[in-house]
Amino acid sequence: MQNLTTSATPPVPVQSVKLDQCANLAIITLAAPLVGANISPILMSSASVPTTAMLNTYDTLDAYSTPFLALTQGNQAQCQAFNPQYSQYNMLCTQPVQGQTITSDYLGGDPIIGFSVFNNTPSAVLVGITGQYYSTFVFAQTGRDNDPGAYRFSALVAPSIGTIAAAAGVSAANLTNPNPLG
Numbered sequence: 001m002q003n004l005t006t007s008a009t010p011p012v013p014v015q016s017v018k019l020d021q022c023a024n025l026a027i028i029t030l031a032a033p034l035v036g037a038n039i040s041p042i043l044m045s046s047a048s049v050p051t052t053a054m055l056n057t058y059d060t061l062d063a064y065s066t067p068f069l070a071l072t073q074g075n076q077a078q079c080q081a082f083n084p085q086y087s088q089y090n091m092l093c094t095q096p097v098q099g100q101t102i103t104s105d106y107l108g109g110d111p112i113i114g115f116s117v118f119n120n121t122p123s124a125v126l127v128g129i130t131g132q133y134y135s136t137f138v139f140a141q142t143g144r145d146n147d148p149g150a151y152r153f154s155a156l157v158a159p160s161i162g163t164i165a166a167a168a169g170v171s172a173a174n175l176t177n178p179n180p181l182g
Helices: 076-082 137-142 158-168
Strands: 014-020 025-030 055-058 068-071 091-094 111-118 121-134 151-156
Touching: 014 158, 025 158, 076 091, 076 151, 091 121, 151 158
Parallel strands: none
Antiparallel strands: 014 025, 055 068, 055 111, 091 151, 111 121, 121 151
16 A cells, blocks of 8 residues: 555544445545544444435535535435435435535535434434536536536445445444434
């Protein structure tokens, strides 16, 4: 493996990278934990994702003006037409957020945050990681944003919690919030 490091200060070496190509998910293990005043853990949701769940993504390309963007789940029949295997691979299908284009944000990689109650307190939970953006041909050719026929297929973390816990060397119960998403 190449000598990879994080962009943290000081840099932390990457110990290993595990890929789940079906779910579009990479698990990156660091040689040492990230620590600091601006870093705090977030529990992963092990609950199913109802179509009514309030979901947001954190726009890592523009973390200062409007960092949180609301997600809308896609029409299931249209999602199935774009990617017939998405539900088999435990993926979440959403419509693009304001300003997304196939040329500016094709691969994703931003966290998908949901909300649940944990220990009688509302809490943010990691639901998934944004994935590939599929646009209609006309919008893809022109690079225009806000394609009403586009969809994004994202990795859900719930099916991979066991793998993530094993990679982290901890119990899955220490990483998850099993309560329903709201």
